Amino acid sequence: MNREQLLSELEFKAARSSGAGGQHVNKVATKILLLFSVANSLALSESEKAMLLEKLSQRVNKEGNLILQCDETRSQFRNKALAIARFLALVDTSLRPVKKRKKTRPSKAADRKRLEAKKKKSQKKASRGKIDLDRG
Numbered sequence: 767m768n769r770e771q772l773l774s775e776l777e778f779k780a781a782r783s784s785g786a787g788g789q790h791v792n793k794v795a796t797k798i799l800l801l802f803s804v805a806n807s808l809a810l811s812e813s814e815k816a817m818l819l820e821k822l823s824q825r826v827n828k829e830g831n832l833i834l835q836c837d838e839t840r841s842q843f844r845n846k847a848l849a850i851a852r853f854l855a856l857v858d859t860s861l862r863p864v865k866k867r868k869k870t871r872p873s874k875a876a877d878r879k880r881l882e883a884k885k886k887k888s889q890k891k892a893s894r895g896k897i898d899l900d901r902g
Contacts, residue, residue: 769854771809776853777801778846783837790840797837798845800853805830814861821860 783797804810804818804826819826826832834856836849872880 768809772802772807772854772857773850775802775807775809776850777803778849780842783840794840794842796840796842796845797835798842798849800834800836800849802832802834802853803830804832818857818860822856 777800779799779801780795781797781799782792782795804815804822807815810818818832819830822832825834832853834849834853836845836852838848839845
Protein backbone atom coordinates (compact mmCIF):
# COMPACT_ATOMS: atom_id res chain seq x y z
CA MET A 767 0.00 0.00 0.00
CA ASN A 768 1.47 3.32 -1.12
CA ARG A 769 0.26 6.17 1.11
CA GLU A 770 1.11 8.98 -1.34
CA GLN A 771 -0.76 7.25 -4.15
CA LEU A 772 -3.69 6.55 -1.80
CA LEU A 773 -3.85 10.22 -0.79
CA SER A 774 -3.77 11.32 -4.42
CA GLU A 775 -6.86 9.17 -5.11
CA LEU A 776 -8.95 10.86 -2.40
CA GLU A 777 -11.76 13.18 -3.41
CA PHE A 778 -13.03 15.92 -1.12
CA LYS A 779 -16.31 17.80 -1.00
CA ALA A 780 -17.17 20.66 1.33
CA ALA A 781 -20.64 21.18 2.77
CA ARG A 782 -22.30 23.34 5.35
CA SER A 783 -21.85 21.93 8.80
CA SER A 784 -24.66 21.43 11.28
CA GLY A 785 -24.69 22.35 14.94
CA ALA A 786 -23.68 25.39 16.96
CA GLY A 787 -22.01 28.38 15.37
CA GLY A 788 -24.79 30.83 14.54
CA GLN A 789 -24.39 32.79 11.32
CA HIS A 790 -20.95 31.30 10.73
CA VAL A 791 -22.46 27.84 10.16
CA ASN A 792 -25.05 29.21 7.76
CA LYS A 793 -22.57 30.86 5.40
CA VAL A 794 -19.36 28.78 5.48
CA ALA A 795 -18.87 25.23 4.17
CA THR A 796 -16.63 23.68 6.82
CA LYS A 797 -17.84 20.07 6.82
CA ILE A 798 -15.59 17.79 4.75
CA LEU A 799 -16.79 14.68 2.93
CA LEU A 800 -13.95 12.33 1.98
CA LEU A 801 -14.68 9.96 -0.90
CA PHE A 802 -12.43 7.05 -1.83
CA SER A 803 -13.25 4.62 -4.64
CA VAL A 804 -12.05 1.26 -3.36
CA ALA A 805 -12.81 -0.61 -6.59
CA ASN A 806 -10.98 1.88 -8.86
CA SER A 807 -7.92 2.34 -6.64
CA LEU A 808 -4.52 1.79 -8.24
CA ALA A 809 -2.70 1.97 -4.89
CA LEU A 810 -4.25 -1.26 -3.59
CA SER A 811 -3.86 -4.83 -4.79
CA GLU A 812 -6.92 -6.94 -5.57
CA SER A 813 -6.61 -8.84 -2.28
CA GLU A 814 -6.35 -5.56 -0.32
CA LYS A 815 -9.44 -4.22 -2.11
CA ALA A 816 -11.36 -7.39 -1.22
CA MET A 817 -10.30 -7.10 2.45
CA LEU A 818 -11.36 -3.44 2.59
CA LEU A 819 -14.72 -4.11 0.95
CA GLU A 820 -15.36 -6.98 3.36
CA LYS A 821 -14.30 -5.26 6.58
CA LEU A 822 -15.75 -1.83 5.74
CA SER A 823 -18.94 -3.07 4.10
CA GLN A 824 -21.06 -0.85 6.40
CA ARG A 825 -19.20 2.28 5.25
CA VAL A 826 -18.98 1.53 1.51
CA ASN A 827 -21.90 2.53 -0.72
CA LYS A 828 -23.28 0.64 -3.74
CA GLU A 829 -20.83 2.32 -6.14
CA GLY A 830 -17.89 1.06 -4.06
CA ASN A 831 -17.04 4.44 -2.54
CA LEU A 832 -15.84 4.70 1.04
CA ILE A 833 -17.32 7.87 2.55
CA LEU A 834 -16.04 9.62 5.67
CA GLN A 835 -17.22 12.96 6.99
CA CYS A 836 -15.71 15.35 9.48
CA ASP A 837 -17.35 18.46 10.92
CA GLU A 838 -15.69 18.57 14.33
CA THR A 839 -14.03 21.97 13.99
CA ARG A 840 -15.02 25.30 12.47
CA SER A 841 -12.04 25.15 10.13
CA GLN A 842 -12.31 23.41 6.78
CA PHE A 843 -8.53 22.86 6.73
CA ARG A 844 -8.49 21.13 10.15
CA ASN A 845 -11.52 19.02 9.24
CA LYS A 846 -9.73 17.89 6.08
CA ALA A 847 -6.62 16.93 8.08
CA LEU A 848 -8.76 15.02 10.61
CA ALA A 849 -10.61 13.19 7.83
CA ILE A 850 -7.34 12.15 6.17
CA ALA A 851 -5.89 10.90 9.47
CA ARG A 852 -9.09 8.96 10.19
CA PHE A 853 -9.06 7.47 6.68
CA LEU A 854 -5.42 6.31 6.95
CA ALA A 855 -6.04 4.77 10.39
CA LEU A 856 -9.15 2.99 9.09
CA VAL A 857 -7.30 1.56 6.09
CA ASP A 858 -4.32 0.48 8.25
CA THR A 859 -6.50 -1.37 10.76
CA SER A 860 -8.63 -2.96 8.03
CA LEU A 861 -5.62 -4.31 6.15
CA ARG A 862 -3.98 -5.76 9.28
CA PRO A 863 -4.36 -9.56 9.23
CA VAL A 864 -6.39 -11.16 12.02
CA LYS A 865 -4.27 -13.20 14.45
CA LYS A 866 -5.15 -16.87 14.71
CA ARG A 867 -6.22 -17.96 18.19
CA LYS A 868 -3.89 -20.39 19.88
CA LYS A 869 -5.74 -23.16 21.68
CA THR A 870 -4.88 -23.40 25.37
CA ARG A 871 -6.01 -25.79 28.08
CA PRO A 872 -6.75 -24.88 31.69
CA SER A 873 -4.20 -26.20 34.20
CA LYS A 874 -5.02 -29.19 36.42
CA ALA A 875 -5.10 -26.91 39.48
CA ALA A 876 -7.61 -24.58 37.80
CA ASP A 877 -9.76 -27.57 36.84
CA ARG A 878 -9.67 -28.93 40.40
CA LYS A 879 -10.52 -25.50 41.85
CA ARG A 880 -13.49 -25.15 39.48
CA LEU A 881 -14.87 -28.58 40.42
CA GLU A 882 -14.48 -27.88 44.16
CA ALA A 883 -16.33 -24.58 43.81
CA LYS A 884 -19.05 -26.41 41.89
CA LYS A 885 -19.42 -29.01 44.67
CA LYS A 886 -19.65 -26.32 47.38
CA LYS A 887 -22.32 -24.45 45.44
CA SER A 888 -24.24 -27.67 44.88
CA GLN A 889 -24.15 -28.54 48.60
CA LYS A 890 -25.24 -25.04 49.55
CA LYS A 891 -28.24 -25.24 47.24
CA ALA A 892 -29.11 -28.79 48.37
CA SER A 893 -29.17 -27.62 52.00
CA ARG A 894 -31.81 -25.03 51.11
CA GLY A 895 -34.42 -27.74 50.42
CA LYS A 896 -37.47 -28.41 52.59
CA ILE A 897 -36.88 -30.47 55.72
CA ASP A 898 -38.93 -33.66 55.99
CA LEU A 899 -39.97 -33.88 59.68
CA ASP A 900 -41.35 -37.43 59.33
CA ARG A 901 -37.92 -38.91 58.55
CA GLY A 902 -36.07 -37.39 61.52
